[in-house]
Amino acid sequence: MGRFRRLIKGLVLFFAVLGPGIITANVDNDAGGIATYSIAGADFGYTFLWVVGPVIFVLMIIQEMSARMGAVTGKGLADLIRENFGAKVTFYVMLALLISNLGNTMTEFSGVAASLEVFGISKYVSVPISAILVWLLIVKGNYKVVEKVFLAACLFYVSYIVSGFMAGPKWDEIGKNLISPKIGFDTSYLYMLIGVIGTTIAPWQLFFMQSLIVEKGVGIDELGHSRWDSALGCMMAGLVVFFIIIACASTIHPAGIKITTAKDAALALEPLAGRYCTILFSFGLLNASLFAASVLPLSVAYYVCEGLGFEAGVDKSFSEAPHFYWLFTLTIAFGMAVVLIPGFPLFKMMLLSQVVNGVLLPFILVFMILIINKKGIMGEFVNGRVWNLVLWISIAGLIALSLSMFLTYI
Numbered sequence: 587m588g589r590f591r592r593l594i595k596g597l598v599l600f601f602a603v604l605g606p607g608i609i610t611a612n613v614d615n616d617a618g619g620i621a622t623y624s625i626a627g628a629d630f631g632y633t634f635l636w637v638v639g640p641v642i643f644v645l646m647i648i649q650e651m652s653a654r655m656g657a658v659t660g661k662g663l664a665d666l667i668r669e670n671f672g673a674k675v676t677f678y679v680m681l682a683l684l685i686s687n688l689g690n691t692m693t694e695f696s697g698v699a700a701s702l703e704v705f706g707i708s709k710y711v712s713v714p715i716s717a718i719l720v721w722l723l724i725v726k727g728n729y730k731v732v733e734k735v736f737l738a739a740c741l742f743y744v745s746y747i748v749s750g751f752m753a754g755p756k757w758d759e760i761g762k763n764l765i766s767p768k769i770g771f772d773t774s775y776l777y778m779l780i781g782v783i784g785t786t787i788a789p790w791q792l793f794f795m796q797s798l799i800v801e802k803g804v805g806i807d808e809l810g811h812s813r814w815d816s817a818l819g820c821m822m823a824g825l826v827v828f829f830i831i832i833a834c835a836s837t838i839h840p841a842g843i844k845i846t847t848a849k850d851a852a853l854a855l856e857p858l859a860g861r862y863c864t865i866l867f868s869f870g871l872l873n874a875s876l877f878a879a880s881v882l883p884l885s886v887a888y889y890v891c892e893g894l895g896f897e898a899g900v901d902k903s904f905s906e907a908p909h910f911y912w913l914f915t916l917t918i919a920f921g922m923a924v925v926l927i928p929g930f931p932l933f934k935m936m937l938l939s940q941v942v943n944g945v946l947l948p949f950i951l952v953f954m955i956l957i958i959n960k961k962g963i964m965g966e967f968v969n970g971r972v973w974n975l976v977l978w979i980s981i982a983g984l985i986a987l988s989l990s991m992f993l994t995y996i
Contacts, residue, residue: 606798607649607816609881610791611823612740615830616878617697618690618939619785620746620871623827626778627834628845628854632760634782634831636767641786642824644980647973648951649816651958652792656799657809658967663796664892666957676893679953682946683889687790689939691882691921697875699925704853704868710926717922720880724900725911732880732900739877740819743826745870750829752863753836760832777941780987784943786827789950794885797892801899806967833867883917948984951977 615623626634652663659666668676698716699709723735769775795816804812838845838854845854853864884900887910891898897907904911924930955977959968969977 606795606802606804607653607812607814608740608819608822609736610649610652610795610798611645611816611819612743612826613736613794613878613881614786614788614791615743615746615823615826615874616690616694616785616882617700617871617875618693619827620697620830620874621693622778622781622785623830624834624838624850625845626782627831627836628838628843630770630775630778631835631839632756632763632832633768633770634778635760635763635828635835636769637779637782638824638828638831639764641783642820642827644976645787645823646817646820647976648787648792648954649795649820650813651954651969651973652795653799653804653812653816654809654967655954655958655964656796657804657806657812658964660800661796662800662888662892662898663793663954663957664889666963667953668893668895670957670960670963671953679950680890680893683790683793684886686939686942686946687882687886688917688920689935689942690788690790691879691886691917692924692935693939694875694879694882695921695925697871698879701868701872701875704864713922713925716876716879717918720876720883721915721918723880724884724914725904727900736877736881739873740822742873743822743870745866745873746826746833747829749863749866749870750832750836752866753833755832755836776987780945780984781941783984783987784941784945784947786823787947788943789946790882790885790889790943792950792954793889793892794881797885797888797898801901809967833863879918879921883914883921886917887911887913945984948981951981951984955981 655661655663655666661669664676664680667679695713695717699713702712703709724732727735799812834845841854843854888898890896890913891907891910894909896909898910899907902910955969955974958964959974961968
């Protein structure tokens with residue numbers, strides 16, 4: 587009886603902490619991410635599947651660190667960077683992140699437009715309506731309402747797993763590519779590899795996860811449950827990435843069709859895998875785009891306000907945190923307006939923003955690893971040797987990839 591009570595108590599605590607890890611991991615499967623994974627599958631077939639496992643493993647470690655830093659310090663990552671490295675360094679970090687996230691926000695609204703254009707709805711209708719809905723959710727809602735909506739959005743990613751099965755994957759080839767992958771070293775492969783890494787583990791993610799932990803009030807006592815929340819979110823995100831690549835590698839790649847957007851992928855699937863596969867793929871894109879169009883501007887508002895010392899938080903009113911809500915509003919307005927410009931090269935901006943994420947990521951990780959190993963800040967919760975080793979290897983690998991890509995252009 588005592589064991590049963592402990593189990594029930596543990597489950598209650600887990601569901602109380604549940605949210606930040608699942609939301610942060612899954613929101614990275616946004617419009618830009620879906621387009622990047624789709625193109626990876628369409629252009630390179632199953633050869634990109636090997637990337638998913640290592641990247642998700644590193645994502646788990648990074649999210650656990652974000653949760654630990656937030657729970658122990660009660661501060662966001664931007665706050666900690668400002669306190670430990672000064673306002674000047676923080677300003678340049680925030681500027682780089684802001685430029686990257688403005689590009690990412692554009693891709694989310696282009697994802698909304700693309701998903702509904704499959705059903706004949708004009709972007710001049712869908713994009714303004716979606717922008718208003720996103721704004722109302724954050725500005726008029728509170729943290730509990732927003733979190734529930736975000737968690738519900740995570741469930742709809744299952745549409746990509748279903749579409750992956752409907753595409754008729756060749757499991758023997760998938761197995762071969764997972765066991766003995768064919769890794770390319772040409773410019774296009776390296777560019778796509780950095781893009782996949784940059785969209786799966788985005789720099790803004792590290793700031794957003796920690797901000798959610800702080801706003802939710804997760805403390806040191808809940809760290810164990812927070813780790814499970816994070817691990818579950820990462821595994822869910824990994825499955826979605828895996829099946830998006832499979833769907834396009836199983837159908838579009840053998841047909842030799844070139845795609846440049848997630849909309850192209852959805853339309854190309856119809857004659858190859860059926861109308862229902864296209865509908866599921868498009869629905870997944872709409873869900874992911876609306877979800878990320880809410881989160882990305884929110885992350886901008888969080889890290890800029892934390893970095894500059896302004897009030898921030900969804901539970902605060904407009905009058906209590908005016909800078910926070912104005913940043914959120916202007917980011918949405920900018921993303922929406924650019925998407926509505928006729929002939930704007932959205933695809934090039936989308937892929938570039940993912941690559942910028944990949945190039946920027948190792949530098950943010952360096953700040954993170956230096957802070958989390960300071961006993962004066964983290965006490966007994968500093969990183970262990972294994973975590974540090976994995977992170978330094980990841981940082982070195984990302985820098986090497988970026989240098990390799992640039993050298994191939996010279």
